[in-house]
Amino acid sequence: MNKVVLDASALLAFLNQEPGSSVLESLLPQSVMSTVNWAEVVAKLQERGVWTEQSQFDLEELGITIIAFDLKQALITGALRSLTKSAGLSLGDRACLALGIQLNLPVLTTDRIWAQLDLPIQVQVLR
Numbered sequence: 117m118n119k120v121v122l123d124a125s126a127l128l129a130f131l132n133q134e135p136g137s138s139v140l141e142s143l144l145p146q147s148v149m150s151t152v153n154w155a156e157v158v159a160k161l162q163e164r165g166v167w168t169e170q171s172q173f174d175l176e177e178l179g180i181t182i183i184a185f186d187l188k189q190a191l192i193t194g195a196l197r198s199l200t201k202s203a204g205l206s207l208g209d210r211a212c213l214a215l216g217i218q219l220n221l222p223v224l225t226t227d228r229i230w231a232q233l234d235l236p237i238q239v240q241v242l243r
Contacts, residue, residue: 118181119146121216123225124156124208126242127180131157136243140224145179148219152185152211189214203229213237 120143127149130137157175161167192214193207200210209227213235216223222238223230230239 118148118219118221119143120148120240121212121219121221121223122147122149122153122180123212123223123227124149124153124160125226126224127153127157128160129226129242131161134226134243136226139242143224147179147224148181148183148215148221150183150185150189150211150215152208154182156208183215185211189218192217199235200233203233205230 122140126140129135130140130144158167158172161171189211193210196205196210196213200213205213209225209230212223212225213230215221216237217235220237222240224240224242226242228241231241233239
């Protein structure tokens with residue numbers, strides 16, 4: 117059973133072995149991530165020149181369930197714009213939150229500002 121939705125920032129913190137990432141290791145097989153946030157991770161790895169076919173296999177081996185961004189998530193993402201505009205959340209940020217709302221699961225991120233928002237789900241800040 118899934119227990120947490122991962123933001124791209126949380127997975128990148130884990131991959132970079134940043135502070136707090138050890139907490140995430142045991143959660144990975146029970147985690148879900150939007151395809152939008154998965155794309156953000158791939159983009160960051162490509163920017164750093166570390167993306168290969170092996171990288172894709174390695175990421176898939178982490179056991180994270182990737183969920184396709186669908187119409188319901190798109191509607192929630194759009195509706196979150198007015199609630200999160202003052203905090204400067206991106207489309208990817210809102211897509212992550214939308215998946216959490218849709219699945220009624222807490223969201224794990226490194227973005228502290230998310231925890232200050234009045235959201236219908238729990239936000240856990242990794243560090």
